[in-house]
Amino acid sequence: xxxxxxxxxxxxxxxxxxxxxxxxxxxxxxxxxxxxxxxxxxxxxxxxxxxxxxxxxxxxxxxxxxxxxxxxxxxxxxxxxxxxxxxxxxxxxxxxxxxxxxxxxxxxxxxxxxxxxxxxxxxxxxxxxxxxxxxxxxxxxxxxxxxxxxxxxxxxxxxxxxxxxxxxxxxxxxxxxxxxxxxxxxxxxxxxxxxxxxxxxxxxxxxxxxxxxxxxxxxxxxxxxxxxxxxxxxxxxxxxxxxxxxxxxxxxxxxxxxxxxxxxxxxxxxxxxxxxxxxxxxxxxxxxxxxxxxxxxxxxxxxxxxxxxxxxxxxxxxxxxxxxxxxxxxxxxxxxxxxxxxxxxxxxxxxxxxxxxxxxxxxxxxxxxxxxxxxxxxxxxxxxxxxxxxxxxxxxxxxxxxxxxxxxxxxxxxxxxxxxxxxxxxxxxxxxxxxxxxxxxxxxxxxxxxxxxxxxxxxxxxxxxxxxxxxxxxxxxxxxxxxxxxxxxxxxxxxxxxxxxxxxxxxxxxxxxxxxxxxxxxxxxxxxxxxxxxxxx
Ligand code: NOJ
Numbered sequence: 001x002x003x004x005x006x007x008x009x010x011x012x013x014x015x016x017x018x019x020x021x022x023x024x025x026x027x028x029x030x031x032x033x034x035x036x037x038x039x040x041x042x043x044x045x046x047x048x049x050x051x052x053x054x055x056x057x058x059x060x061x062x063x064x065x066x067x068x069x070x071x072x073x074x075x076x077x078x079x080x081x082x083x084x085x086x087x088x089x090x091x092x093x094x095x096x097x098x099x100x101x102x103x104x105x106x107x108x109x110x111x112x113x114x115x116x117x118x119x120x121x122x123x124x125x126x127x128x129x130x131x132x133x134x135x136x137x138x139x140x141x142x143x144x145x146x147x148x149x150x151x152x153x154x155x156x157x158x159x160x161x162x163x164x165x166x167x168x169x170x171x172x173x174x175x176x177x178x179x180x181x182x183x184x185x186x187x188x189x190x191x192x193x194x195x196x197x198x199x200x201x202x203x204x205x206x207x208x209x210x211x212x213x214x215x216x217x218x219x220x221x222x223x224x225x226x227x228x229x230x231x232x233x234x235x236x237x238x239x240x241x242x243x244x245x246x247x248x249x250x251x252x253x254x255x256x257x258x259x260x261x262x263x264x265x266x267x268x269x270x271x272x273x274x275x276x277x278x279x280x281x282x283x284x285x286x287x288x289x290x291x292x293x294x295x296x297x298x299x300x301x302x303x304x305x306x307x308x309x310x311x312x313x314x315x316x317x318x319x320x321x322x323x324x325x326x327x328x329x330x331x332x333x334x335x336x337x338x339x340x341x342x343x344x345x346x347x348x349x350x351x352x353x354x355x356x357x358x359x360x361x362x363x364x365x366x367x368x369x370x371x372x373x374x375x376x377x378x379x380x381x382x383x384x385x386x387x388x389x390x391x392x393x394x395x396x397x398x399x400x401x402x403x404x405x406x407x408x409x410x411x412x413x414x415x416x417x418x419x420x421x422x423x424x425x426x427x428x429x430x431x432x433x434x435x436x437x438x439x440x441x442x443x444x445x446x447x448x449x450x451x452x453x454x455x456x457x458x459x460x461x462x463x464x465x466x467x468x469x470x471x472x473x474x475x476x477x478x479x480x481x482x483x484x485x486x487x488x489x490x491x492x493x494x495x496x497x498x499x500x501x502x503x504x505x506x507x508x509x510x511x512x513x514x515x516x517x518x519x520x521x522x523x524x525x526x527x528x529x530x531x532x533x534x535x536x537x
Contacts, residue, residue: 011459013102014204014267014291015324017054018360018448023332024061024083025069026401027364029413036401036412038084042092047430049099051367051441052448056096057104057206057269059332061089065113065175068383069399071208072113072176076193093201102203104269109190109256110209111176118189119177126164133189135169135180135215136161148221149243150235154387157243171212171243173383181213181252191259198260204267205260207253207290210282211272214249216242233391245278254287267291269326275300276315283323292326292359298352299334303341305467305489312356313464325358330366336398337363338428339372344525347443347508348487351527354447355476355485357462365402367444368433372397373422381419405431438510446506450529454505456481469494471522480534487527494522502532 028040038061048056060070061083070080079089096103112119121130137146137158145158145167151174158167159174169178179186194205222238253270260266270290272282282293301311319325329349330337338346346369353360375396380386385394400422404411406429410421426432433439451457460478467473470490476483484502488494501517508527516530 012267013265014055015359016452016458017102018052018354018362018451019055019057019104019269020048020051020053021057021059021331021361021363023059023364023399025059025418026399026412028402028404029415029417032413032415033082034413034415034418035082037082038079038088038092042088042095045092045095045099045101048096048101051445052452054100054452055102055104055203057106057361059106060108060208065115067113067175068173069381071108072111072173073108074113074115075117076107076112077196090200097201104204104206104267105197105202106206106208107194107197108208109179109181110213111170111172111178114175114177118179122177123161123164123168126166132183133180133186134177136164136166137169137219138166147219148238149215149219149240150222150238152235153384154235169215171209173387178215179213182217182248187252187255191255194256194259195262198263198266203265204269204291206269206271206294207256208271210253210270210290210293211245211249211274212240212243213252214243214246216246218242233388233393235388244274245281250281250285250289253282253289254285257288257290261288269294276311276318279315279318280320280323283320292324294328294361295326296328296331296334298327298329298349299331299337299340303345303349303489305470305472308352308472308489309464309467312462316357316462319358325356326361327353327356327358328361328363329353330363330398332363332399333395334398336370336372337366338369339397343369343371344491345489347440348489348525348527350440350443350447351485351506351508351529352472352487354451355457355474355483355529357460357476360451362444363398365400367441368403368428368430369424369440370400370403370428371422371424373400373420378420403429405429443506443508443510446510450506454481454483455479456483468496471496473498475532482532482534484530484532485527486522486530488522488524491524493524496520496522500530500532502530505529505531 024036027036028044029036030040061079062073063075063078063080064070064073079086118133121128122134145156149157151157153172170176220242225239228237260268268290269292272293276297279293282290297311297315301307337349341349380394382395400419401412401417406426433441456476456478460476463475465473471494472487484500486496497519503515504513506529
């Protein structure tokens with residue numbers, strides 16, 4: 001079966017361990033300015049170790065004007081003062097490594113900030129040696145932009161530069177000009193950026209907007225999107241055939257991977273939006289690309305048993321033979337899982353994340369059930385919402401500060417947090433849930449530990465079963481070890497009739513560990529992982 005995961009002798013660290021994404025602006029403030037920083041993060045390393053985290057993905061901390069909250073970089077080899085300094089970065093890295101926690105840095109090769117020295121030079125004159133480091137083009141004869149390409153953040157993707165009489169291309173904000181990846185000097189400069197951090201000891205990268213590095217050199221118009229209607233955000237009007245997943249992009253990803261492979265034991269994650277169908281090509285072509293092209297299925301699917309079961313199969317079938325799957329349950333770009341599936345099913349979501357085959361990625365705050373931040377009546381911070389308003393795109397909702405306790409400021413800051421802390425603070429905070437052996441946080445901790453230590457979860461095959469009345473079921477098998485997972489997505493109790501006996505290893509409610517002989521009940525929103533008894537036992 002193509003969805004079976006081949007057993008490997010010694011899985012690499014990025015297969016063995018869950019990855020915990022930290023949005024640094026919102027994790028821990030140390031100086032009272034209401035913005036998270038590296039010194040603050042360093043004080044939470046013990047928490048990460050307690051939770052059982054062995055790999056962190058850190059969203060950008062480079063120098064940035066912060067128009068896209070760090071994804072607009074003005075210096076790739078320095079830390080923004082709002083976060084601290086390079087010295088503090090080195091200290092943090094050392095502290096993490098001391099606790100056996102790896103660090104994966106987010107890098108943004110597709111675009112820089114318009115305040116990056118490269119762009120300042122490039123826009124200074126048509127004859128500047130760095131002119132061709134960005135994507136410049138003459139206007140159409142009528143003076144309009146070169147073609148119909150649209151920015152994901154609204155309007156034309158072309159910005160007029162009156163001083164030099166040309167347009168430059170930006171896939172995102174006009175303040176985020178795209179680098180010209182066809183230019184070998186750009187690729188060499190970026191390879192040096194990667195080496196700069198690899199030599200400092202980082203354990204890998206998450207490559208931002210990885211599918212859109214290269215643009216069609218002919219600058220052909222994008223075709224209309226046949227699915228487009230007025231209810232969809234205007235940037236979706238055309239299909240991005242000529243800027244997305246171009247063959248040259250794949251070659252450039254291979255080059256980046258080769259740079260990372262100069263250093264042992266590192267990992268490359270890649271942001272791949274646009275559905276699971278195209279995931280396969282991001283693993284490898286003739287040469288390796290990503291170890292882990294990110295998979296957003298669990299955030300993009302409907303949460304019913306058939307949609308999940310079907311989506312999981314489709315995704316696993318799209319993962320090439322021998323490649324390793326990966327699952328994301330939250331991110332700084334998507335709504336919070338607790339709000340997406342509802343509080344009554346949030347434990348099921350956690351259990352699914354850690355029992356599917358492949359590397360689980362969780363987003364800081366999801367382990368305490370942080371809900372979406374309600375921004376109604378407030379001025380949005382997110383530039384996406386500001387420029388494409390009214391389509392529910394505001395990403396502020398998932399970026400609220402981490403809640404460490406129930407005090408004002410949530411233990412995140414002594415000052416005024418840059419985004420409100422949000423609702424449900426009394427319930428959803430680390431201090432409260434840490435001492436409660438039945439809390440969601442305790443469930444996460446248990447699942448993290450279980451997945452790390454159980455060979456069937458870590459590297460066993462995935463064997464789907466027929467869903468029964470909204471109960472999603474599958475097995476994970478490794479040699480004689482067999483686990484049976486059942487997740488009740490229905491809003492009411494369900495009887496699971498299966499000729500299976502064994503012992504409950506963990507239940508979503510952390511209150512059952514009984515032996516089961518043929519059949520059992522699941523409460524609404526309850527799931528279990530059962531160690532199936534070997535025959536004759
Ligand atoms: C993807 C990042 O995840 C998102 O936050 C950002 O706005 C865009 N890339 C543009 O850099």
